[in-house]
Amino acid sequence: xxxxxxxxxxxxxxxxxxxxxxxxxxxxxxxxxxxxxxxxxxxxxxxxxxxxxxxxxxxxxxxxxxxxxxxxxxxxxxxxxxxxxxxxxxxxxxxxxxxxxxxxxxxxxxxxxxxxxxxxxxxxxxxxxxxxxxxxxxxxxxxxxxxxxxxxxxxxxxxxxxxxxxxxxxxxxxxxxxxxxxxxxxxxxxxxxxxxxxxxxxxxxxxxxxxxxxxxxxxxxxxxxxxxxxxxxxxxxxxxxxxxxxxxxxxxxxxxxxxxxxxxxxxxxxxxxxxxxxxxxxxxxxxxxxxxxxxxxxxxxxxxxxxxxxxxxxxxxxxxxxxxxxxxxxxxxxxxxxxxxxxxxxxxxxxxxxxxxxxxxxxxxxxxxxxxxxxxxxxxxxxxxxxxxxxxxxxxxxxxxxxxxxxxxxxxxxxxxxxxxxxxxxxxxxxxxxxxxxxxxxxxxxxxxxxxxxxxxxxxxxxxxxxxxxxxxxxxxxxxxxxxxxxxxxxxxxxxxxxxxxxxxxxxxxxxxxxxxxxxxxxxxxxxxxxxxxxxxxxxxxxxxxxxxxxxxxxxxxxxxxxxxxxxxxxxxxxxxxxxxxxxxxxxxxxxxxxxxxxxxxxxxxxxxxxxxxxxxxxxxxxxxxxxxxxxxxxxxxxxxxxxxxxxxxxxxxxxxxxxxxxxxxxxxxxxxxxxxxxxxxxxxxxxxxxxxxxxxxxxxxxxxxxxxxxxxxxxxxxxxxxxxxxxxxxxxxxxxxxxxxxxxxxxxxxxxxxxxxxxxxxxxxxxxxxxxxxxxxxxxxxxxxxxxxxxxxxxxxxxxxxxxxxxxxxxxxxxxxxxxxxxx
Amino acid sequence: xxxxxxxxxxxxxxxxxxxxxxxxxxxxxxxxxxxxxxxxxxxxxxxxxxxxxxxxxxxxxxxxxxxxxxxxxxxxxxxxxxxxxxxxxxxxxxxxxxxxxxxxxxxxxxxxxxxxxxxxxxxxxxxxxxxxxxxxxxxxxxxxx
Numbered sequence: 001x002x003x004x005x006x007x008x009x010x011x012x013x014x015x016x017x018x019x020x021x022x023x024x025x026x027x028x029x030x031x032x033x034x035x036x037x038x039x040x041x042x043x044x045x046x047x048x049x050x051x052x053x054x055x056x057x058x059x060x061x062x063x064x065x066x067x068x069x070x071x072x073x074x075x076x077x078x079x080x081x082x083x084x085x086x087x088x089x090x091x092x093x094x095x096x097x098x099x100x101x102x103x104x105x106x107x108x109x110x111x112x113x114x115x116x117x118x119x120x121x122x123x124x125x126x127x128x129x130x131x132x133x134x135x136x137x138x139x140x141x142x143x144x145x146x147x148x149x150x151x152x153x154x155x156x157x158x159x160x161x162x163x164x165x166x167x168x169x170x171x172x173x174x175x176x177x178x179x180x181x182x183x184x185x186x187x188x189x190x191x192x193x194x195x196x197x198x199x200x201x202x203x204x205x206x207x208x209x210x211x212x213x214x215x216x217x218x219x220x221x222x223x224x225x226x227x228x229x230x231x232x233x234x235x236x237x238x239x240x241x242x243x244x245x246x247x248x249x250x251x252x253x254x255x256x257x258x259x260x261x262x263x264x265x266x267x268x269x270x271x272x273x274x275x276x277x278x279x280x281x282x283x284x285x286x287x288x289x290x291x292x293x294x295x296x297x298x299x300x301x302x303x304x305x306x307x308x309x310x311x312x313x314x315x316x317x318x319x320x321x322x323x324x325x326x327x328x329x330x331x332x333x334x335x336x337x338x339x340x341x342x343x344x345x346x347x348x349x350x351x352x353x354x355x356x357x358x359x360x361x362x363x364x365x366x367x368x369x370x371x372x373x374x375x376x377x378x379x380x381x382x383x384x385x386x387x388x389x390x391x392x393x394x395x396x397x398x399x400x401x402x403x404x405x406x407x408x409x410x411x412x413x414x415x416x417x418x419x420x421x422x423x424x425x426x427x428x429x430x431x432x433x434x435x436x437x438x439x440x441x442x443x444x445x446x447x448x449x450x451x452x453x454x455x456x457x458x459x460x461x462x463x464x465x466x467x468x469x470x471x472x473x474x475x476x477x478x479x480x481x482x483x484x485x486x487x488x489x490x491x492x493x494x495x496x497x498x499x500x501x502x503x504x505x506x507x508x509x510x511x512x513x514x515x516x517x518x519x520x521x522x523x524x525x526x527x528x529x530x531x532x533x534x535x536x537x538x539x540x541x542x543x544x545x546x547x548x549x550x551x552x553x554x555x556x557x558x559x560x561x562x563x564x565x566x567x568x569x570x571x572x573x574x575x576x577x578x579x580x581x582x583x584x585x586x587x588x589x590x591x592x593x594x595x596x597x598x599x600x601x602x603x604x605x606x607x608x609x610x611x612x613x614x615x616x617x618x619x620x621x622x623x624x625x626x627x628x629x630x631x632x633x634x635x636x637x638x639x640x641x642x643x644x645x646x647x648x649x650x651x652x653x654x655x656x657x658x659x660x661x662x663x664x665x666x667x668x669x670x671x672x673x674x675x676x677x678x679x680x681x682x683x684x685x686x687x688x689x690x691x692x693x694x695x696x697x698x699x700x701x702x703x704x705x706x707x708x709x710x711x712x713x714x715x716x717x718x719x720x721x722x723x724x725x726x727x728x729x730x731x732x733x734x735x736x737x738x739x740x741x742x743x744x745x746x747x748x749x750x751x752x753x754x755x756x757x758x759x760x761x762x763x764x765x766x767x768x769x770x771x772x773x774x775x776x777x778x779x780x781x782x783x784x785x786x787x788x789x790x791x792x793x794x795x796x797x798x799x800x801x802x803x804x805x806x807x808x809x810x811x812x813x814x815x816x817x818x819x820x821x822x823x824x825x
Numbered sequence: 826x827x828x829x830x831x832x833x834x835x836x837x838x839x840x841x842x843x844x845x846x847x848x849x850x851x852x853x854x855x856x857x858x859x860x861x862x863x864x865x866x867x868x869x870x871x872x873x874x875x876x877x878x879x880x881x882x883x884x885x886x887x888x889x890x891x892x893x894x895x896x897x898x899x900x901x902x903x904x905x906x907x908x909x910x911x912x913x914x915x916x917x918x919x920x921x922x923x924x925x926x927x928x929x930x931x932x933x934x935x936x937x938x939x940x941x942x943x944x945x946x947x948x949x950x951x952x953x954x955x956x957x958x959x960x961x962x963x964x965x966x967x968x969x970x
Contacts, residue, residue: 595933606953607836775893778905779887779893781833
């Protein structure tokens with residue numbers, strides 16, 4: 001061997017140790033340990049140098065010692081990777097470790113410390129060895145450094161001294177290399193992320209380009225991690241919670257071939273899924289011995305399952321270009337959750353070191369967790385930014401669509417028959433446009449019974465699946481509301497006026513399995529309301545992998561409010577139209593009343609004038625009758641004039657103020673007779689309706705004091721007789737009589753006739769202004785239904801009463817004017 | 826002369842009849858007192874055609890009685906206020922009578938009535954008045970046309 005190049009320790013005159021340490025400290029990656037071992041081997045002209053470590057679970061201080069040592073790292077002169085056998089406690093290495101002394105094996109075939117079956121040494125062809133114990137800085141790990149020589153010449157005392165000088169330095173130097181690696185890796189990751197963040201914030205880039213940058217950054221991190229750990233695989237799986245919540249997709253990897261499994265979910269049977277589910281890191285010593293170590297793994301990681309979906313042994317053998325006779329290095333794996341604030345965003349996984357040390361140490365896992373933390377912060381920031389970006393776009397779109405919806409609603413509400421169903425259908429189209437993933441939508445409104453919600457609009461293919469009968473049944477469902485306990489989600493939202501949001505329906509007990517749409521994955525139900533009125537609900541459901549955007553709930557709530565407003569406006573318009581109609585009817589009624597009053601005034605005046613002329617022209621011809629007619633016509637004119645006055649006063653809200661004076665028998669008798677005569681004259685003689693006055697009852701005025709406004713009394717009586725004249729059947733008698741009421745002993749003037757009936761149910765109605773029964777409207781060519789209304793007001797102004805006794809079996813109707821009466825002593 | 830007088834006020838009808846008889850001497854006059862009675866008259870009209878119709882506008886459907894004829898929907902809805910106009914339209918719709926002049930004789934102002942259109946050149950308006958001469962003059966005027 002050329003010692004000029006092979007022995008830096010002795011060739012660098014004066015500073016052998018310094019040279020060794022300097023070389024060691026130049027190492028940046030974890031595999032720098034191999035370089036240190038190499039230099040020790042070269043220093044003593046050895047074939048190989050191996051760092052053995054006590055395997056976890058071993059106890060070499062026990063009696064007898066148990067456990068074994070494994071190869072943490074090694075350097076062999078021919079550069080081959082093989083021989084990863086364990087060493088038992090009863091071996092030269094074990095003896096050195098237990099005694100804490102250097103063991104010099106001059107001949108492996110005869111040395112008593114060598115194990116009985118030195119398989120490892122034989123495979124390497126080792127003839128002699130020297131073993132030096134070492135202690136790792138954390139003092140929990142112990143090991144030895146063994147130097148092997150294939151030739152029969154044992155290590156000289158000087159060489160042994162050199163090894164004893166250098167070996168104890170290895171753990172400290174290795175530790176230093178690790179610290180450098182930590183700094184190097186974390187700085188590298190930080191630089192990648194800093195660059196990526198600058199790019200992410202470039203406002204000129206499209207969302208797709210920024211997303212590609214993010215993935216590229218994660219890929220660079222994977223490359224950096226793989227380089228530091230010298231591992232074949234570093235993979236990162238992350239969840240895009242907005243697009244596919246619960247799905248952890250492969251974002252980047254250094255594994256040289258395509259993965260069969262690129263997507264993970266929680267609760268699956270896999271190592272990565274275990275990390276995602278438990279939010280705990282995992283480190284497996286050697287996947288190649290997974291079955292052997294299953295019990296220990298199960299103890300440490302309860303429920304962890306690993307299946308070799310990649311045929312990893314063959315793959316690694318290929319990647320490392322191993323010859324058939326080469327041993328497969330240990331397939332150590334470690335994975336850490338990428339989490340922030342207790343929320344698992346993904347996982348990072350490292351597997352299979354390309355060179356020693358082949359096992360991932362606890363410190364390696366700690367470092368991986370540090371990298372995971374940096375990724376989690378970056379990914380979380382990116383997702384937040386992405387969501388903010390999408391939310392911003394979503395709100396912009398919402399704002400635009402709401403403007404369009406308002407225009408549409410305005411156009412529909414402006415019509416004579418506001419088409420609310422069109423508005424609901426359009427609102428669902430807006431919902432689908434602004435809420436990504438809104439696939440099955442509907443609006444349910446309170447139905448005409450007021451006790452259930454029914455569909456008024458639906459949108460989405462799912463609604464129209466199946467036969468017409470099935471579609472009809474689906475859309476015809478009703479959901480009772482205002483029950484003691486709400487029995488549907490819609491009813492609950494309707495009652496509470498609170499939005500319901502469920503991003504994971506499958507795992508939520510409130511979503512019934514027998515629902516119309518069992519495939520639904522998420523849903524929002526927003527109340528349709530305004531003020532204190534709740535009209536219905538807006539239901540939005542998604543079935544795909546993509547989740548609703550963060551703004552979905554707020555948008556649904558606003559849409560619900562807007563729909564509530566439309567409904568409120570529609571109802572208000574309806575009520576206004578109704579009121580307008582009523583107002584128009586009132587105006588029409590008043591116009592007709594005035595027209596009728598004018599008619600009633602003009603007709604008798606015309607006729608009175610005509611009769612006066614006739615009287616003058618044909619004096620002596622039935623003069624009494626003509627004069628009576630003239631008097632009747634003039635009285636009618638007076639009555640109509642008074643009706644007009646009272647109509648105007650009462651219509652304007654002015655009270656009637658009767659001028660009270662005591663009634664005497666003579667004036668009452670005269671009033672009754674003349675009123676009867678006047679009104680009888682107005683009746684077509686062919687109808688043969690007679691008016692009879694029964695004057696006997698007037699005598700009660702002798703013993704009772706009654707006060708009344710005589711003009712108003714005359715008005716009231718004539719109004720009643722006018723009705724009797726108009727509505728009496730042919731060949732009937734109208735009876736006019738007076739007296740005291742039986743029970744309260746009040747003075748009354750009554751008119752009884754046989755004619756159009758008044759039913760009991762009509763008694764309250766017939767004294768209202770403008771009321772006339774349908775039959776009554778058919779038998780008169782004048783009058784507008786204000787007669788009884790005026791009479792009622794006159795009687796009430798007297799402190800009296802208008803009493804109408806409905807038509808009895810005798811077919812007679814009786815109307816009474818009842819006055820307050822004071823009995824005279 | 827043959828006149829059909831549609832007037833539900835018997836005093837008015839009696840007066841008009843007496844005035845017309847005095848003015849036209851040999852006069853046949855059919856007095857119709859309700860809208861339903863007028864439709865019955867229309868159904869039973871014989872070959873002899875009236876020379877003129879004198880029609881009140883505000884007119885009752887029927888006289889009260891236990892067996893009143895059922896009014897059509899339009900009458901139920903609109904009442905008596907324009908019954909005379911409905912009678913006028915019935916005359917216009919009757920081929921035999923549509924050419925006969927109609928005098929709407931009413932206390933209503935002409936402005937209160939819905940406009941009399943050009944398609945009914947034989948319909949005339951006259952406001953009721955205590956002077957019979959105006960009616961007589963109007964009858965002569967429309968008959969000369």
